[in-house]
Amino acid sequence: MSEKNIPAKKRIKDLNSLEKVYFPEILKALKLTLKTMFRPKFTMQYPEEKFIPTGSYRGRPILVMENNGEERCVACGLCARVCPPLAIEVQAAETEKEKERYPVRFEINMLRCIFCGFCEEVCPEEAIVMSKDYELAFTKREDAIYGKDKLLVPVNQLPDKIGFLRNYR
Secondary structure (H helix, E strand, O other): OOOOHOOOOOOOOOOOOHHHHHHHHHHHHHHHHHEEEEEEOOOOOOOOOOOOOOOOOOOOEEEEEOOOOOOOOOOOOOOOOHHOOOOOOEEEEEEEOOOOOOEEEEEEEEOOOOOHHOOOOOOHOOEEOOOOOOOOOOOOHHHHHEHHHHEEEHHHHHHHHHHHHHHHO
16 A cells, blocks of 8 residues: 555644743743742651551551450451452351351451552441551561451441541442
8 A cells, every 4th residue: 555545644733833842841840840849848757756647548457346346347258359469368157146157267468468458448347447557567477467366456446447438438
């Protein structure tokens, strides 16, 4: 096929002479840079000053425990299925109570966890939530595997997170 038969592509909008040299765009970028450069800066002195996260913060995942001592989790396994790095492991068992199921074993490998919050979003019972805890340090790999003993937190310690989930979900 020869080049004469190919129709020329037409632009929706042709650029004017200033836009062709990108001069207005360069000025816009300089304006933004100068505006940001002269803003007041702040630095937190970390060990002395602690960051206080809001209700939407995604820190360490935790399991919610009701005031009567029962955990909310019904061991559906949705959190384990949706977890991208496969950090969550759930084993279910039957119970005679109203819930019918509960997790015998619930573990999160904190070395794998990427704090994405997918587990929190998919949970139908609001049983797993992302806490405000952001200080995690481990000396051994075994310490990074959190079982139910480290994950269970009473619901009365999480009013702002539960409120956030109910309002903005």
